[in-house]
Amino acid sequence: xxxxxICILGGGSGGLVVANKLKKSxxxxxxIVLVDKLSYHLFNPSLLWLMVGWRQIEDMxxxxxxxxxxxxxxxxxxxxxxxxxxxxxxxxxxxxxxxYLVISLGADIYPERLAGFKEGAYNLYQLSEVIRLRDDLAxxxxxxxxxxxxxxxxxxxxxxxxxxxxxxxYFKRQNKNVQVQVVSPEPQPMPVAGPAMxxxxxxxxxxxGIQYMPNTTIKTVKAxxxxxxxxxGKSIPFDMLVGVPSHGxxxxxxxxxxxxxxxxxxxxxKNLQTKIENVYAIGDITAIPLPVGKPLPKAGVFAHxxxxxxxxxxxxKIKGGTADKEFNGDG
Ligand SMILES: Cc1cc2nc3c(=O)[nH]c(=O)nc-3n(C[C@H](O)[C@H](O)[C@H](O)COP(=O)(O)OP(=O)(O)OC[C@H]3O[C@@H](n4cnc5c(N)ncnc54)[C@H](O)[C@@H]3O)c2cc1C
Numbered sequence: 001x002x003x004x005x006i007c008i009l010g011g012g013s014g015g016l017v018v019a020n021k022l023k024k025s026x027x028x029x030x031x032i033v034l035v036d037k038l039s040y041h042l043f044n045p046s047l048l049w050l051m052v053g054w055r056q057i058e059d060m061x062x063x064x065x066x067x068x069x070x071x072x073x074x075x076x077x078x079x080x081x082x083x084x085x086x087x088x089x090x091x092x093x094x095x096x097x098x099x100y101l102v103i104s105l106g107a108d109i110y111p112e113r114l115a116g117f118k119e120g121a122y123n124l125y126q127l128s129e130v131i132r133l134r135d136d137l138a139x140x141x142x143x144x145x146x147x148x149x150x151x152x153x154x155x156x157x158x159x160x161x162x163x164x165x166x167x168x169x170y171f172k173r174q175n176k177n178v179q180v181q182v183v184s185p186e187p188q189p190m191p192v193a194g195p196a197m198x199x200x201x202x203x204x205x206x207x208x209g210i211q212y213m214p215n216t217t218i219k220t221v222k223a224x225x226x227x228x229x230x231x232x233g234k235s236i237p238f239d240m241l242v243g244v245p246s247h248g249x250x251x252x253x254x255x256x257x258x259x260x261x262x263x264x265x266x267x268x269x270k271n272l273q274t275k276i277e278n279v280y281a282i283g284d285i286t287a288i289p290l291p292v293g294k295p296l297p298k299a300g301v302f303a304h305x306x307x308x309x310x311x312x313x314x315x316x317k318i319k320g321g322t323a324d325k326e327f328n329g330d331g
Contacts, residue, residue, distance in 0.1 A: 003029035004318050007089055007098035009079050011036035011064055013044075014283035014303035015104035019072050021311035026318060028071060033096055035089065037078045039064060045156070045300060047130045048163050051242075052137065052170040057127075079105065079252050084276050100278045100314050103265065104307070105253060107155055107284040107298055111245035114150040120223030121148065121243030124163055125155065133242065137170070142239025143177060148218060148228060149184040150246045155284055155298045157190040160244050161201050167242070168208050181211040183228065183236060188214055192294045247298070253285060260287060269296075270326040272310050280314070282306035290329065301331040 006022055008015045011034050019034045026032070041062045049055035064074045077093035082101070089096045109125050111117045122136075123129035124147075147164045164182045171178040182205065188198030189205075205212050217231040221241065228236040248254065249263030258274055260266050264287035265274055272280045283303030288296040296302060306327050313323035 003031060004099040005031040005033060005097060006100040006102070006314060007033045007035065007096050008102045008104060009035050009089065010104040010106055010283075011038070011041050011074070012104060012106050012283065012303070013300035014307045015102065016041055017304050017307035018102050018104065018282070018311045019067065020070070021308060022315060023070055023072050025311070025315040030318060031073065032071070033073045033075060033098070034064070034067065035075045035077055035079055035091055035096065036064065037076070039076050042127060044125075047124065047127065048159065048166055051124070051130050051134055051163070052166055053134055057131075081252060082256060082258070084257065084279065101280070102310055102314075103253065103258075103274075103279070103281040103285060104283045104303065105250045105285050107247045108250045109245040110248050111150075111243070113246035114218060114221065116221030116223050117150060117243055117245060120221035120226070121241040123245055124159070124242050125245055136240075140240060144179050144181070144237060144239045145242065146181045146183055146228065146236060146238040146240075147242045149186065149244045150218065152185060153295065153298055154244050154247050157192065157297045157299070160184060161189050161205065163242060164210050165204065165208060168210055179211065181213065181236075183213045183216050183218065185217040186214055190297075192290065192292065192297050249285060262287060269329070271313055271323070272306050272327060280310045282310055288329075296329060299331060305331065
């Protein structure tokens with residue numbers, strides 16, 4: 001059996017798990033290559049705690065360089081194209097040939113898609129912006145904080161509600177009288193989890209005194225007036241605005257033949273195989289329809305479990321075993 005090369009694009013919650021699992025199950029003759037534009041893995045869920053100083057940056061960042069000691073080749077480079085016919089990935093550090101490819105490039109954020117967002121909101125999904133928010137929160141003198149969702153889908157359906165609850169607790173601990181509000185185009189929190197879960201989250205918000213405006217689409221952030229203008233012409237004042245930006249597929253995938261019209265990658269929901277043989281996609285970059293008629297949410301828990309399925313099945317294929325592990329959508 002000749003040595004195979006497995007190339008993994010993206011070292012986030014999905015890609016890093018694939019690399020580590022494969023390294024454990026394959027012998028050294030097989031090459032595992034991980035490509036990421038960053039030099040470190042960032043654990044995104046901790047951004048919400050970083051926001052109020054309950055977690056430090058060094059506790060949520062891990063450098064990729066120790067992967068080399070494990071026998072995983074890490075290339076810090078931007079992926080700018082994939083040639084599926086010739087099984088080669090083009091990156092800013094050169095081309096990488098592969099036998100198996102796992103695409104785990106996540107969802108990109110496009111804050112500029114909502115007019116005024118960049119000028120008026122703290123971007124909850126960007127490390128530098130969360131640091132700015134944390135520093136400004138310490139000197140915040142206002143009494144109205146809005147947590148706003150730009151559009152659907154977005155990573156981690158719970159995040160805006162969790163952010164509002166954390167901010168509310170933070171202000172209470174400081175004896176500050178601040179009204180926190182969540183404004184979202186969703187009909188309820190975490191719609192895919194069903195009405196009972198939505199109601200449970202709404203009860204938590206109510207108990208905490210957090211105002212909730214569902215079914216509310218924002219048209220513009222009026223940064224100078226500190227107002228949100230809704231699609232139906234209402235205005236919502238704020239002193240501080242914490243925003244979930246618009247999301248979309250990374251350009252390199254959106255413009256490739258593997259993506260659907262939406263830009264996301266359709267996959268077999270059970271084994272995460274794309275329409276191209278030996279090419280898999282996992283995590284936020286995929287589009288997986290659920291039997292309830294909604295797409296599988298973009299969350300790290302799913303990226304991780306999908307990664308385990310893909311790593312198992314690639315290793316089984318290489319070793320001549322049965323590639324029979326399935327993702328069942330639980331999270
Ligand atoms: C504030 C916040 C809170 C969250 N809380 C939770 C939670 O509580 N529970 C939960 O399950 N999920 C949570 N999530 C969601 C979770 O972080 C994501 O769903 C998960 O990280 C997706 O994993 P992924 O591997 O698909 O993509 P990612 O983890 O986003 O990884 C993608 C990687 O690809 C790299 N990359 C992208 N484009 C390129 C390119 N062109 N070239 C090279 N590299 C590239 C990126 O640098 C990144 O390292 C949260 C997210 C946020 C932002």
